[in-house]
Amino acid sequence: MTAADAATAAALTAADTAAGHGERDSDSDSVVFSRLSVRYQAGLTHLMLNRPHRRNAIDLELAREILAATLLERTAASRCVLISGAGDHFCVGGDLKSFLGQPDLPEHLGAVTGYLHAAMARLAAMPAPLVVAAQGHVAGAGLGLACLGDVTVTESGSTFRSAYAAIGLSPDAATSYRLPRLLGLRRAQRMTLAGYVLPAEEAVDWGLCTESGPPGSALSRARAIAEQLAQGPTQAYGETNRLLAESSRRSLAEQLEDESLTLSRVARTPDAAEGIAAFLARRTPGFTGAASRPVSDDAACRGRPVSLPRPPVSGQEQPMSGQER
Template sequence: MCLDLKRTDAIATITLSRPDRGNAINIELADALLAAVTACETDAAVRAVVLTGAGALFCAGGDIDAFAQAGSEASGLMQRLTGPVHAAEVRLARMRKPLVTAINGAAAGAGLGLAVMGDVAIAAASATFVGAYSAIGLSPDVGVSWWLPRLIGLRQAQRLLLLGDRIDAVEAERIGLVTRVVPDDLLMATAMAAAGRLAHLSLPAFQRTRALLLEAPMTGLEPHLELEVQALTACAEGPDAAEGIAAFQEKRQACFQA
């Protein structure tokens, strides 16, 4: 089994599980990831998702041994792999449910893209981050070249993707690549606590806020203000806004249902 999916209350945990291969992505894992993400997206009982890896690494990226074995057919294999992984990433980024990434070790190549896309990205102190593409003559995939400039700016993205620098968890937190660094033995507890907080949010409001944040770098001020108005009024028309306002006035925690 190359992936494990389990649900605890309202939180689904997806664990990449090829620890003997550093959770490197092969066709089986790519397909399993898309299936797991689809299951989380469509399960009404799931209100937050945690993505992590089994063993010492979060994800070593694409399976280099499989590329080597494919020989002249390597480009076709890469296209086959990126299809389901990219579909999974889009679903994770667009679904109405929050994503927490629990980065338990090295995140390289495609693994870097998966690691940093969390709405909250928690890194173990032992985690490291590296683009890895330039060292093997490849360009980025899995959204790495999309996420990095937005999260850490162009210069730092160039550092990771062109120079191929490897950075540790402390540096990753300093430059804004991850949300927080915690001791290794507290990683999953911290990630689950963050997912628990997110699971109590209004999911429609969360989804619209996430979309505004992702669209902001590509939108001028006036158009973005209009998008904010549209999102705000749509939230106000739903039941969660009424519940949130009532809870605030009554000095209690809101119980969002949407």
Template sequence: MNNSAITLDIVEDVAWLTLARPEKRNAVDPEFAFRLHELAEHCAADQAIRCVVLTGSGKFFCVGGDIDAFSAAGEDAEAAVGALARSFHAGIHRLATMEKPLVTAINGPAAGAGLSLAILGDIALAAASAHFTSAYSAVGLTPDGGASWWLPRLIGMRRAQEMILTNRRIGAEEAAAIGLVTRVVPDDALRTEASTVASALAKGPIRALARCRALLVESATADLSTQLDREAASIAESAGAAEGREGVTAFLAKRPPHFV
């Protein structure tokens, strides 16, 4: 599946999604948005895929929406951008809720919708050359891709306000320090590190990791009593499942667990 705006390569049990419009700095247009949703659904449904890595091609991760396409829409901009955002959001939502972990390997600058994609990873690895900008208000627009939902949860409301309202550029080291990304990796080591992280996750208890993902997202809007009930149900389900039984057996036998 290597002939469009985003390519898919499967290496063992890890799916690599690569943003493949380097001549446009991997900007989001309708084809890109459709492809993101299509591939997200594929990765979610394919039981042979146990982890997904999202990265970019060229010097940029993703600079956000394709402003040329916005301009070309003219008087129809409201309808065109609305349709693009809804299509893009379908892919974002599927990646965020699929029952397998997501690693983002941020190979360069990320802005606008690219920022939203970059911070979507459960593990977000940033190349040292990467930097992050909201960018929306600089062109009279507002966030999409979940940025206004994720940013306050990752870095706090005050920093989110500054990023979105002033478009201050955040370098890779600062991004790691404030929790925008997981950690910084030398540019030439990014793919190797992403592969190492993804392979380790793929060998883990994928169903349990899926429940962990869901609990963390749900916690943002749940009260303590509700979250405790969810945790009790989740750990009980995990204990009764094959992964939980294998994990306990392996622990008692003092051997590594085999979850695959």
């Protein structure tokens, strides 16, 4: 282990001790953290960043809570995940005010990104589609979360920016990975190096967002899409995302072989049989989603503190059981 890895591990251990725990809200099917709320409904998991007074800036505790939410069994069994931000802005990136008070900024940033990146890796590995409602100011790590979505909905008046170079830092939250793939290298360089601020309509034209609506519409539209996807063939969605993600790294022959093998595998699922039968009968299919582990009453849903394990030390490879988005 390098000195940097050891420092990061120490910071993550300290963060484990300091952060709060989520508990179930007795009045609804949800788990409430201090900076994040998680709501479950009909196969849909809604993660809402809940620091509107700070424009949902990500500090150490919020990063931990996002990871904790992805570790809950009900989240892992979701048929669709929706991410949104409370208030007028989705997420402006890291909480710079909290960073300034740290005695060792490199260690602290390693801790924050360790939790956030582990959470993003888990979300990307899920077969369930990920929908993001990105309104208002979207910057830094917030931009990374917006780029992670399979469907990202925005609204007029919103802006997207990298913002890292403006404060003398390099990117995180997979922005250096996702931006070139979504926008192309030159446009990614324009945003990250030149600091170009992308308005909502142009974000759709460039391929960063799926669609844009009138002011105030992003969350309702994203939720409608997420609810529809939550009733779909989850296993087929996951395999489709995996094939799309891996296509750029393969030859045509390799992709064709994987398509054939994957099609045969997905054809064994109950949703495939239901989809074909419904099509032939000219009725709406009743998909049930991919087979998954039984959902147990985890600690959060019993009202007890949620265990928040540390993610791997910075530099270790994250295990990926599914697609890379």
